[in-house]
Every structure is written in C-alpha cells, then in structure tokens.
C-alpha cells in the first residue's frame with residue numbers, strides 16, 4: 001500500500017505534470033518515444049515507477065535516461081534501466097504503459113496496482129539515477145523525472161548530460177559496490193582508457209596515421225563525451241570530431257542511423273580517401289564505420305554486422321591462443337546482412353543466433369553463452385562475458401605455468417573485458433575496442449571490410465492505418481498476418497537471385513519497415529519497392545503509393 005504522505009505528495013505533484021486526456025503511448029522497443037511536448041506527465045510518472053522498481057529490487061538503484069536517441073531533435077523519450085545496468089524487465093514495461101496512460105484521477109490506482117501486484121514494501125529506501133541527452137527539451141523533462149522520484153520519497157542523483165550507455169554503466173557500478181568500476185563519469189573514462197592503453201601497448205608499431213580517426217558526433221551528447229574520453233587516451237587515439245553540436249541540428253543528415261539507412265556519409269564531415277570514419281547516434285549507443293574507396297571513391301559502410309565479425313574473430317583467436325575452452329556466439333537480428341551470417345557460420349565456424357529486433361532480445365540471447373557478441377546491423381551492440389568466463393580468464397592470468405603466447409593472449413582478453421561496456425551498446429567503448437583490435441591485428445579498414453562482401457540491401461518504410469495488423473513469427477522473418485502478405489513476399493523473392501525480404505511493424509515509429517537484399521543493388525531496390533507495394537495493398541497503406549527507389 002502507498003503510505004498516506006506518499007499518497008498526498010503524488011496527488012499534489014501530479015497536478016504539476018498533468019496528462020493530456022485521452023493521450024495513450026506505449027513503452028516500445030526503446031521505451032516511450034514521441035514529440036517532446038507530449039511527454040512531461042510520462043517523465044514524472046516514470047520517476048514514480050522507477051522509485052517503485054527500486055523498492056521492488058530491495059533498494060537497488062534504478063536508472064532513468066531521457067533521450068530519443070536517433071529521432072529528430074523535437075522528439076524525446078525515456079528508458080528505464082534495471083539494477084545490473086540492463087534494460088528494464090518486460091513485465092515492468094507493461095506497468096510503465098499502464099502508469100503512463102492512466103488518466104489523471106486514475107494515477108494513484110495505477111500505482112497502487114503495481115504496489116499490490118508486486119507486493120512492494122513502501123517503507124524501504126529507494127534510489128534512482130537520472131541522465132539526459134542534449135535535446136533542449138531534456139532539461140525540463142529530466143526535472144519532471146526527478147519530481148516523480150522525490151514525490152515517492154526516493155533518493156535521486158542527477159548525472160545531467162551523459163550518453164545512454166554511461167548511465168547504464170553508473171547504475172551497474174553503483175549496484176555492484178564498485179566491482180564493475182566507479183559510478184562516476186571520471187571512473188568510466190579512467191577504466192576504459194586504461195584498458196585501451198594496455199591493449200594498444202601490445203601494438204607498438206602503430207603509425208600516427210593508424211591512430212587517426214574521424215568521428216561524427218551526430219550533434220548529440222556523444223560529441224562532448226568522446227572529447228572527454230580522448231583527453232584520457234594520451235594521444236593513443238587522435239580524433240577529428242565533426243558534427244559536435246556547435247552548429248548543426250541533432251541527427252539531421254548525420255549520425256549512425258542516417259549513415260546506415262541512407263548508405264552515404266553524413267554532411268559536415270570530410271571523408272578522405274581510405275581514412276577511417278565513424279558515426280555515433282544521438283545518445284551514443286550505436287556506432288557504424290565507413291571509408292571512401294581509393295579506386296572508385298565509392299562509399300564503404302562497416303555496420304554492426306562487420307563490427308560483430310571483427311570482434312568475434314578477434315576473441316576467438318585469443319581464446320585459441322590462451323587455450324581457453326569457452327563457447328562464443330554471435331547474436332543478430334533479421335536485418336543482419338546474409339553475407340555476414342554465412343561468413344560467421346561457414347568460414348569462422350561461430351554459432352549464430354537470430355532474435356527479434358530490439359536490444360533486449362539480443363542481450364537476453366547473448367547471456368546463454370560464455371561469450372555472447374551481439375549487434376544489430378544498425379550498430380547497436382556489445383559483448384557479454386558470463387561470470388564463469390571472466391573467472392576462467394582471471395585464473396589463467398595467475399597461472400605460473402603459462403607460456404608467453406598464452407600469457408599475452410590472457411592479458412589481452414582481460415583488458416578486452418575491461419574495455420567493453422557489458423550493460424548495453426556503447427559507441428565510445430565499441431569504438432575503442434574496434435580501434436584496439438585493428439591496431440593489434442595491424443589491419444586497415446579496407447582489410448577489415450574485405451572479410452566478406454555485403455549483399456546489396458535496401459530498407460524502406462510504408463505508412464499503414466494500423467501497423468499492429470502485421471504480425472510476424474520466426475524472429476520476425478515471416479509475416480503471419482495479414483493473410484496473403486507472406487505468400488506475396490515469397491513470390492517476389494523467388495524472382496531474384498540471392499534474395500531475401502521481410503517486413504515488420506516498427507516499435508519506435510508509426511510505420512511498417514521493409515527490408516530486402518539481393519545480388520545487385522538494383523535488384524535489392526526493386527524488390528524492396530515491390531514488397532512495399534504488397535504491404536501497401538494488403539495491410540491498409542495510407543497516403544501515396546510507395547514510389548520506386550530511383
């Protein structure tokens with residue numbers, strides 16, 4: 001039961017964060033996300049819910065991040081972070097939706113329902129960490145979260161401007177009593193930079209050219225944070241930062257999502273022939289790399305699939321050198337390029353799993369292995385090490401009988417573990433890991449790219465009157481409704497070579513996403529267009545009929 005004082009505080013405070021009557025939102029793939037003007041009450045209520053979640057987890061600290069990631073500047077959003085720094089557990093996503101959508105006079109009832117259903121002891125202490133991105137709306141909205149936290153008598157700590165993965169990291173550090181690191185931004189920089197420097201020490205012949213990297217900060221929070229990180233790297237990585245927020249608009253024609261979906265470089269960055277560049281997204285939990293080819297000036301993208309391939313190959317080699325028998329797997333979604341899956345399974349002999357879109361699904365699947373490397377094609381991903389795996393690596397490091405090769409591999413493994421933010425995808429941590437691997441392997445970006453050749457692909461969106469009419473199965477690779485849609489897709493796919501296509505309702509936008517890949521770009525474009533037309537026809541398309549890509 002809510003106590004009387006809590007009851008009154010929530011009643012009064014909620015009047016300052018009123019809900020527009022009738023507005024209904026859903027906790028989607030990545031929390032709530034919509035126009036910033038519709039979110040004040042949601043933020044306040046997520047502060048309340050985080051205080052309940054903290055009590056439910058016996059006073060562990062819960063995180064609340066205010067961001068709409070790669071969405072436009074005028075949007076905002078909020079995600080809840082569980083005690084180990086992972087996304088909030090699915091049952092509470094349901095509560096989040098109920099609490100956010102309760103009408104003003106039903107709010108206390110909705111909270112009471114959660115307290116009863118979860119048997120929460122409201123007399124316990126509670127604690128919530130709050131962070132925000134650079135959106136102009138984020139200041140007021142994160143204040144609304146803090147108001148909600150304090151209305152339920154919980155402690156809060158406001159980290160202000162942080163990347164999403166930094167806040168996840170703080171939550172984990174705090175709840176593990178410093179085992180994972182110190183719960184400060186400074187602690188984050190110091191842990192990652194030390195690991196990076198230790199790793200690159202093993203690649204002593206790096207030239208200045210190899211140390212140079214261009215970063216597109218998407219005009220978001222990743223820009224100031226990667227600058228702070230660089231200051232800790234003692235020149236081991238020299239970053240040219242573009243789209244740092246000084247002039248351009250957040251995610252506008254820049255950032256990882258733009259680069260991945262448009263398959264072209266962002267504006268505001270000079271992509272010099274052969275040089276490595278990368279783009280973060282608006283809250284720096286995604287990263288993609290690219291370069292311009294010397295021979296034809298063509299744009300080459302190295303997406304989440306190429307990153308997962310590089311990292312898993314590196315880890316597999318280290319395991320062999322260290323003589324460690326740990327099972328390693330790569331977790332992908334249906335958006336993974338078919339070539340990457342084939343290369344991983346057939347050439348690298350690595351286990352590959354496919355899950356539904358959304359990092360929580362990948363994260364969960366990756367937990368089933370000693371080492372689980374998970375990446376969405378869009379560049380969101382990380383590596384998870386099981387407790388046993390970490391322990392075996394630690395033990396081996398202490399083994400006096402190890403030969404030099406084993407010792408070196410074990411030290412590299414240990415530093416790799418330290419460099420990775422295991423809570424969630426982290427553009428800064430991923431970037432440092434990729435740079436360290438390229439340095440250690442003496443590999444150029446072209447050589448990395450040449451591991452396998454992507455099948456040409458195309459992603460499109462179709463507006464329909466109700467995207468929930470589309471239901472999928474088999475990790476979203478097949479549409480089971482509306483009737484006839486999958487048959488239509490199958491028929492279209494059959495008329496192309498090496499082709500694959502699927503459709504699914506987006507969890508963050510009011511659209512149906514269409515993906516197609518095929519032997520040539522023209523075929524991929526045509527197939528994506530034809531499948532879009534089938535969606536438009538069979539799933540209640542609205543507005544103009546989808547146009548051909550070119």
Ligand code: NG1
Nearest residue numbers: 029030357358376378506507508509
């Ligand atoms: P939706 O809108 O559900 O496709 C997008 C990404 C996801 C995930 C979320 C959260 C694609 C195709 N989809 O989800 O992978 O990153 O945003 O940010 O990239």
Ligand code: ZN
Nearest residue numbers: 069281283285
């Ligand atoms: Zn993001």
